[in-house]
Amino acid sequence: MIDSREFLKGNEALAYGALRTGLNAYFGYPITPSSEIPETLAAEYGRSAYPEFKAFLQAASEIEAINLAIGAAAAGAKVMTATSGPGFSLKQEGISYAAAMELPILIVDVNRAGPGLGNLGPEQTDYFQATRGGGHGGYRTIVLAPGSVPEMALFPSLGFELGFRYRTPVVILADAFLGQLKEDLVFPPVAAPAFDTAWATTGARGDERHVLSSIHLEFVDQSRHSEHLREKYAEIERAEPRSSEVATDDAEVVIVAYGICARLARKAVRELRGRSVRAGLLRPVTLWPFPSQRLRELVGRGVRNLLVFELNSGQMVDDVRLAAGGRARVESFGRLGGLLPTATEVASAVEAMLR
Amino acid sequence: MSAAEIRYETTLGALPTLTGKPTHYCAGCEHGTLTRLIAAALDDLGVRERTVMVSSVGCSVLAHEYINVDAVQAPHGRAPAVLTGLKRMLPDRLVFSVQGDGDAVSIGLLELLYAANRGEPITIFLVNNAIYGMTGGQMAPTTPAGMVTTTTPHGRDIAQTGRPIDAARLVASLEGPAYVKRVFLPVRPTASPDLYNARGALEGERAVRNAFEVQQRGGFAFVEFVSTCNINWKMSILESKRYAAEVLAPLYPEGLYRDRFGVEAR
Numbered sequence: 001m002i003d004s005r006e007f008l009k010g011n012e013a014l015a016y017g018a019l020r021t022g023l024n025a026y027f028g029y030p031i032t033p034s035s036e037i038p039e040t041l042a043a044e045y046g047r048s049a050y051p052e053f054k055a056f057l058q059a060a061s062e063i064e065a066i067n068l069a070i071g072a073a074a075a076g077a078k079v080m081t082a083t084s085g086p087g088f089s090l091k092q093e094g095i096s097y098a099a100a101m102e103l104p105i106l107i108v109d110v111n112r113a114g115p116g117l118g119n120l121g122p123e124q125t126d127y128f129q130a131t132r133g134g135g136h137g138g139y140r141t142i143v144l145a146p147g148s149v150p151e152m153a154l155f156p157s158l159g160f161e162l163g164f165r166y167r168t169p170v171v172i173l174a175d176a177f178l179g180q181l182k183e184d185l186v187f188p189p190v191a192a193p194a195f196d197t198a199w200a201t202t203g204a205r206g207d208e209r210h211v212l213s214s215i216h217l218e219f220v221d222q223s224r225h226s227e228h229l230r231e232k233y234a235e236i237e238r239a240e241p242r243s244s245e246v247a248t249d250d251a252e253v254v255i256v257a258y259g260i261c262a263r264l265a266r267k268a269v270r271e272l273r274g275r276s277v278r279a280g281l282l283r284p285v286t287l288w289p290f291p292s293q294r295l296r297e298l299v300g301r302g303v304r305n306l307l308v309f310e311l312n313s314g315q316m317v318d319d320v321r322l323a324a325g326g327r328a329r330v331e332s333f334g335r336l337g338g339l340l341p342t343a344t345e346v347a348s349a350v351e352a353m354l355r
Numbered sequence: 356m357s358a359a360e361i362r363y364e365t366t367l368g369a370l371p372t373l374t375g376k377p378t379h380y381c382a383g384c385e386h387g388t389l390t391r392l393i394a395a396a397l398d399d400l401g402v403r404e405r406t407v408m409v410s411s412v413g414c415s416v417l418a419h420e421y422i423n424v425d426a427v428q429a430p431h432g433r434a435p436a437v438l439t440g441l442k443r444m445l446p447d448r449l450v451f452s453v454q455g456d457g458d459a460v461s462i463g464l465l466e467l468l469y470a471a472n473r474g475e476p477i478t479i480f481l482v483n484n485a486i487y488g489m490t491g492g493q494m495a496p497t498t499p500a501g502m503v504t505t506t507t508p509h510g511r512d513i514a515q516t517g518r519p520i521d522a523a524r525l526v527a528s529l530e531g532p533a534y535v536k537r538v539f540l541p542v543r544p545t546a547s548p549d550l551y552n553a554r555g556a557l558e559g560e561r562a563v564r565n566a567f568e569v570q571q572r573g574g575f576a577f578v579e580f581v582s583t584c585n586i587n588w589k590m591s592i593l594e595s596k597r598y599a600a601e602v603l604a605p606l607y608p609e610g611l612y613r614d615r616f617g618v619e620a621r
Contacts, residue, residue, distance in 0.1 A: 025444060055443040059436075060469040067433035067466065071409075071440020074427040079440070097430050201425040201441070203404045203448055211419050213410065213428040 004187045010152040010178040011036035013185055014082075014108065017153035019044060021160055022192025024077035025055035027068035029087060032120050033176040034110035037082040052078075052192055062087040066094030066107075073103040074212050076197030078160050082108035084176075085126055086117065088134070095169050096135030099229070100214035102199075104163030106156060107141070108172045110179040111311075113338040121338015122177035122260060127315035130173045131288040138226070140233045142170045142240065143287040145258040149183035157191070164195035166236055173287060175311065177260040177340065236289055243291035244283045247273065251280030253305040253350055254298055256320050258284045260340070261309050267343035272350055279350055287316070292323035299328045306330045307350050311340070329353070372397045374423045383592030385540045385582035386414055386482060388556055389453060389563075390421050393480070396563045397424065397449075406449040407441055409434045411463075413455035414488045432463020435470035438477040449570060451478040457487045460496040460522045467526070471575055474531035478566045478576045481522055484584040485603060492587030496520045499602055504587070519606065523579040527612035533574025535612040536562050536619075540580040541599045551596065558609070565618040572616050581607045 002008075002016055015037045018026075026045075028038045038058065045056035055072065059065035065081050072079040083091060088109040098105050109130060113123040126134075133139040142162050146152045152174060159170040201210045216222035246266055248254055257265040262283040272279035282298065284291050299306075306328050308317040314332040321330045333349040335341050341349075369375060372394040380387045397403050406424040410416055412431035419426030429437040434452035442450050459467050459481050470477060486504055487493040493506040497519050501510040513519075523537040538558045542551035559580060566576035581603050585595035611619055 025440070027440065055440075057439075057443070060465055063433070064436045064466055064469060067430065067436035068440040068443075070429070070433075071427065071437035071442075072444045073440070074407075074437070075441050075444035077444045093430055094433070097428070101428065201407045201427050202445055203407060204423070204425050205404065209423065209425050211426045213419065213426065215410075215416055215428060217417075 005184070006187070007182060007184050008149060009036055009180055009182050010149045010174060011110065011180070012040045013149045013153035014156060014172070015040035016187065018080050018106070018156035019050045019053060020187060020190045021157035022052045022078055023050070023080055023156070024052055025069070025072040025079040026081070027057050027059050027065045027072070027079070028081045028083065029059050029062045029065050031084045031087045033112055033179045034082045034084045034108065036179070037108060062090035063094065066091040069105045070094055070098055070103060073098065073105045074101070074201045076200030076202065080106040080108065080156065082110065084110045084112045088126055088129065092129070092135035095141065096133070096137050096139060097214050098169045099133065099139035099141065100137065101212040102167040103169065103212070104160065104167055105169045106159045106163060106172065107169060108174065111173060111175040113176070113336070119338050120176055122175035122311055122340065123336065123338065124175060124259060124261070124311040124315070126173065127287065127310065127312060130171045131290070139229060140288055142166070142168060142236060142289070144170065144172050145285060145287050146172065146174055146178060147259055147262045147283060149178070149181055150185040152178060153185055153187055160195070161193070162240065166232060167199070168232070173259070175259055176338070240286060241289045241291040241293060242285035243294050244285060246281040248280035248282060248298060248303070250278050251303055252278045253307065253354060254280045254282050254303050255307050255309055255346065255350065256282045256284070256295070256316065257309040258287060258316070261311060264340065264343050264346055265309055268346035268350065271343060271347040277351065277354065284316070290319045290323065292319065295320065295323040296325070299324050304328050305353055307333055307353055309333045309346055309349070311335055370394045370398055372403045372423050374421055376420050378421050379417060380414065381586045383583065383585045383595060385484070385580060388540060389480060389482060389559065389580060390418060392556070392560050392563045393451070393453070394422055395560065396567055399564070400567060402449050405447070406451070407445065409437045409441070409450065409452040411452050411454040411458045413458045415453040415455060415482065416489065418453050432458050432461070433466050434458070434463065435466040435475070435477065435479060438479070439470050439475045442475060442477050449478070449567060451480065451567070453480045453482060455488065456481065456483045456485065456495045456497040456522070460520050468529065471526050471577065472529045472531040474533065474575045476570050476573045476575065478570045480563070480566070481577065481579040482582050483522065483579050483607065484582040486584050486587045488584045488587055497522070499606055521607065523577070523607070523610070523612050526577045531575055532577055532613050533572070533615040534566060534569040534576040534618065536565070537579040537581065537607060537610050537612070538562050539599070539604055539609050541583050541596045543600050544597050568618050569616055574615060579607070
């Protein structure tokens with residue numbers, strides 16, 4: 001049990017945030033730098049503080065974990081699994097099935113560095129995998145990008161709300177820095193909303209029964225289902241993009257950054273303003289749906305330079321270029337391997353772009 | 356013997372827990388038999404509205420089209436994990452899956468063994484027909500040495516591919532399961548060329564009921580049904596029954612490998 005005011009790691013805050021929004025089940029496999037999430041939940045499992053937390057199980061593999069989550073989600077439960085890159089890859093098959101069967105599962109990826117085993121430092125290299133539907137067959141997942149420890153605590157609640165509203169898997173894409181960073185936070189009051197789960201498979205009611213299946217052997221049936229998913233994704237793209245901004249009102253150059261990069265970019269904007277550079281920050285909070293409309297508005301208002309700062313070799317920059325539609329200069333700036341630039345280096349990259 | 360035959364005949368016809376939809380199973384396949392045994396058992400237990408099945412990948416992928424209960428589909432091999440997730444959230448519901456040998460013993464062996472080892476109160480029926488049926492007759496983990504399949508065109512070479520896996524004994528090697536049984540489901544040839552013995556279906560009926568009862572008592576139940584696949588074995592139906600009796604029955608002997616609650620004794 002925790003107080004409403006705490007000093008916690010991002011991973012711990014996320015675990016408590018999930019518990020305080022009525023998490024029913026957690027299934028996962030240990031992987032650094034996400035392991036404080038299952039460790040925190042294991043410590044709280046079975047305690048009276050969270051009576052709705054009915055299942056915690058360390059799975060035999062990432063693959064078993066996501067499929068345990070599929071079963072619990074089919075029963076209408078609020079279920080979460082957490083991992084880091086290599087495990088996120090292993091879960092993709094299950095996420096594809098969950099998207100096809102329209103199951104709200106919360107999947108946390110605490111992004112570590114590099115392809116393969118890489119290292120335990122922060123990167124944002126799982127952007128494509130998270131935002132494009134990393135598994136087979138064409139689907140999307142809502143992707144939330146927290147930017148602080150308090151947001152690590154808040155986003156499970158938002159994730160379940162969106163997941164159940166649209167009946168779709170939701171990814172919280174954090175990074176090793178946010179997972180391990182310790183900060184002060186104040187939790188909102190405990191609130192465990194009940195969502196509509198009339199679709200769940202809990203047993204037939206007379207002639208009415210529910211079948212959650214991803215197989216549609218008749219082409220016209222598969223076409224109908226895929227079109228339904230497409231319409232759902234279009235609705236999410238219309239209604240759910242979220243972003244926040246710093247000093248964009250009069251900006252001639254805007255840094256686009258999410259997660260830990262947005263914090264560094266905020267400081268860079270202060271430094272630049274101190275040198276009379278009219279810089280601003282656009283921080284996507286949802287990576288899918290991407291806040292393309294807001295970016296277009298900024299470009300329409302006269303922002304001619306966009307510096308996309310991310311801990312990869314250029315992934316979100318593709319979305320920024322698409323949104324800008326050729327009407328602004330778009331450049332990519334990043335670091336790889338677990339390293340972070342200083343705010344001053346980010347500011348220098350902006351100035352170099354303007355020269 | 357005759358009493359048992361009559362009991363079997365009384366279950367012919369429509370059942371509340373069958374949708375009535377004609378199955379896609381090939382003539383001579385035991386999947387259809389098992390579908391009926393499961394539906395009959397659920398009807399007898401009166402639990403249709405308290406049951407959730409998990410469809411696996413393979414020939415049983417459309418089992419929910421025929422068995423009239425709530426259903427979730429699992430990715431290939433993952434049915435035991437999906438069943439576990441369901442059961443942990445719905446401990447008072449009956450959950451089960453029909454898996455094939457490729458699904459349960461090859462791609463999904465980890466999920467099967469871990470659910471078994473934890474003794475999850477779930478029920479798994481394995482249809483072991485020694486071949487991949489749905490994908491068109493490739494080698495399975497249970498394919499006997501020397502058997503010709505589309506991926507072992509010169510016969511299964513165990514020096515290259517390992518020996519066939521005995522699923523029932525593998526599961527029973529763990530302490531977790533409460534009930535492990537293997538049943539020979541196909542009709543057996545007899546001394547008379549026109550007479551076949553259907554005792555397997557009666558044994559199967561008993562095993563299905565027992566497996567559900569074990570779950571209701573909180574135990575993990577696993578029943579392996581030795582079966583045929585005449586289409587992919589490239590035999591006539593009757594040849595496949597003979598092959599099953601001569602080759603599969605000795606390789607996968609019928610047996611009760613675990614019965615913690617003594618359900619077989621009644």
